[in-house]
Amino acid sequence: MWLVKVVRVFCVIMLSLTLITATSCTKSYKKIENLDETRKAPIGGNLIIISQFSFDPAVITIYKGEMVTWENMDDVPHIVVWEGVQSKKIGYLEEFKYTFRESGTYLYKCPIHPGMEGKIIVK
Numbered sequence: 001m002w003l004v005k006v007v008r009v010f011c012v013i014m015l016s017l018t019l020i021t022a023t024s025c026t027k028s029y030k031k032i033e034n035l036d037e038t039r040k041a042p043i044g045g046n047l048i049i050i051s052q053f054s055f056d057p058a059v060i061t062i063y064k065g066e067m068v069t070w071e072n073m074d075d076v077p078h079i080v081v082w083e084g085v086q087s088k089k090i091g092y093l094e095e096f097k098y099t100f101r102e103s104g105t106y107l108y109k110c111p112i113h114p115g116m117e118g119k120i121i122v123k
C-alpha cells in the first residue's frame with residue numbers, strides 16, 4: 001500500500017514540474033515577442049566606434065525612437081555634428097548618446113578632422 005502512495009506522490013510532483021516548466025516557457029516566449037515588436041533595444045545596440053579617425057560602422061539603419069552611442073577609442077577628441085546637433089568633445093573612451101525621434105537620413109561629420117563622415121538612416 002505504501003508503494004501506491006509513493007507512486008501517487010511522485011506522479012503529482014512530476015505533473016507539477018511539467019506545468020511549471022510549460023508556464024515559464026510561455027512567459028519567456030511572450031517577452032521575446034514583445035521585444036521584437038517594439039525594437040527599442042536591438043541585440044548588439046546601436047554602437048558606433050570611433051577609431052583611427054573613422055566611424056565604424058560608417059552607415060547604420062535604425063528605427064525611430066532608438067538611441068545611438070558613439071564611443072571614442074582614439075586618444076584624441078572628436079566631435080559629432082549634423083544639422084542642428086553638435087556633441088561635446090568626445091575624449092578617449094568617452095561616449096556621446098543621441099535618440100533619433102524623427103525618421104530621415106542624417107549625414108554627420110567630425111568638424112575637427114576633414115573626411116570623418118558617417119550616416120544614420122532612421123526608418
Ligand SMILES: [Cu+2]
Pocket residue numbers: 053077078079110111112113116
Ligand atoms: Cu575627429
